[in-house]
Amino acid sequence: MAIPPLVDIRDLHVTFTGGPKPIRAINGVDLTLDRGETLAILGESGSGKSVTLRAMLRLNPEKRTKVEGSITVGGKDVLALGSKDLQAFRGRDVSMIFQEPALALDPVYTLGHQIAETIVKHDGGSWDDARKRALDLFERVRIPSPERRLDNYPHEMSGGMRQRAMIALALACNPKVLLADEPTTALDATVQIQILLLVRELQREFGIAVMFVTHDIGVAVEVADRVAVMYGGRIVETGPIRDILNAPRHPYTIGLLKSRAHGAMTKGQRLDAIPGSPPDLANLPPGCSFAPRCKLALPACSEATPAPVDVGSGHMARCFRTEATAPAPVPA
Numbered sequence: 528m529a530i531p532p533l534v535d536i537r538d539l540h541v542t543f544t545g546g547p548k549p550i551r552a553i554n555g556v557d558l559t560l561d562r563g564e565t566l567a568i569l570g571e572s573g574s575g576k577s578v579t580l581r582a583m584l585r586l587n588p589e590k591r592t593k594v595e596g597s598i599t600v601g602g603k604d605v606l607a608l609g610s611k612d613l614q615a616f617r618g619r620d621v622s623m624i625f626q627e628p629a630l631a632l633d634p635v636y637t638l639g640h641q642i643a644e645t646i647v648k649h650d651g652g653s654w655d656d657a658r659k660r661a662l663d664l665f666e667r668v669r670i671p672s673p674e675r676r677l678d679n680y681p682h683e684m685s686g687g688m689r690q691r692a693m694i695a696l697a698l699a700c701n702p703k704v705l706l707a708d709e710p711t712t713a714l715d716a717t718v719q720i721q722i723l724l725l726v727r728e729l730q731r732e733f734g735i736a737v738m739f740v741t742h743d744i745g746v747a748v749e750v751a752d753r754v755a756v757m758y759g760g761r762i763v764e765t766g767p768i769r770d771i772l773n774a775p776r777h778p779y780t781i782g783l784l785k786s787r788a789h790g791a792m793t794k795g796q797r798l799d800a801i802p803g804s805p806p807d808l809a810n811l812p813p814g815c816s817f818a819p820r821c822k823l824a825l826p827a828c829s830e831a832t833p834a835p836v837d838v839g840s841g842h843m844a845r846c847f848r849t850e851a852t853a854p855a856p857v858p859a
């Protein structure tokens with residue numbers, strides 16, 4: 528019998544209802560993550576990457592958000608968790624690191640205190656044991672002079688070290704899944720690559736599954752096993768990183784890869800290679816959301832949403848034109 532995925536997201540819809548018009552941020556996302564796997568979610572600004580990650584921890588504002596579909600993590604039905612179970616779930620089952628460590632670290636407590644407090648709160652045990660574990664975590668995330676650094680406040684550390692401390696905090700309760708919301712863009716390039724390599728090492732060491740969001744294909748190549756490309760709140764293509772790079776099948780992914788030739792994408796940057804604008808999530812067009820910008824679009828593309836097409840082992844594209852994007856056969 529096949530082993531079920533660690534994370535199983537099915538037909539997820541997230542609509543923000545607080546404004547004058549509902550914003551349909553997520554429109555039927557299906558996504559899985561296996562134990563120990565690293566998945567990159569790639570897409571331009573506003574495509575729904577962060578909302579998807581936040582949905583897994585129920586961090587979208589619940590009173591003004593309609594969530595439909597299902598999310599299971601290690602067999603737990605995330606959308607059905609009561610508030611006590613949800614608190615235990617956050618940190619122990621799934622943990623998240625943010626683009627800006629200030630979002631996760633409290634400026635008024637030392638880092639050692641924050642990590643030890645999290646451990647005692649979640650797992651019980653003595654403060655002394657929790658402190659020992661905090662030291663062990665600081666060593667694992669390769670913070671130099673870890674014993675002394677535990678007594679630092681966040682502002683006493685450099686950006687890169689703060690990022691490492693935040694990763695240590697996220698790992699404090701041995702989560703099964705680590706979510707990373709653009710952990711690298713706020714840092715300079717050298718620190719970025721160190722953090723990415725650290726996440727990869729830790730992932731191997733702890734056996735955790737990692738799901739991270741990025742605008743940058745270069746970052747995905749460095750770290751991911753698999754990529755999911757998002758557009759207009761849908762996964763339009765997913766597959767092993769090499770297959771997506773070598774033979775992208777969705778016209779949007781093909782455009783993204785071409786834009787990469789002009790350098791990495793930055794937050795909010797429009798993609799020169801793809802004329803037109805991203806869809807208005809308050810007024811989603813019928814059919815494929817990319818159709819208005821797609822050179823290959825047929826009239827049918829604006830009428831019905833394409834179902835996922837299996838184009839190879841574990842490689843899927845939601846497109847009616849996959850025959851047109853197939854790589855040319857290699858001459859015999």
Ligand SMILES: Nc1ncnc2c1ncn2[C@@H]1O[C@H](COP(=O)(O)OP(=O)(O)OP(=O)(O)O)[C@@H](O)[C@H]1O
Pocket residue numbers: 543545550552570571572573574575576577578579587588742794795808
């Ligand atoms: N709390 C909210 N209320 C209303 N709309 C929201 C809320 N959070 C996100 N959105 C909208 O949902 C859409 C998707 O946002 P999301 O942050 O997931 O995009 P993203 O792909 O992560 O983009 P970026 O790369 O810029 O972070 C955007 O249009 C955003 O404005």
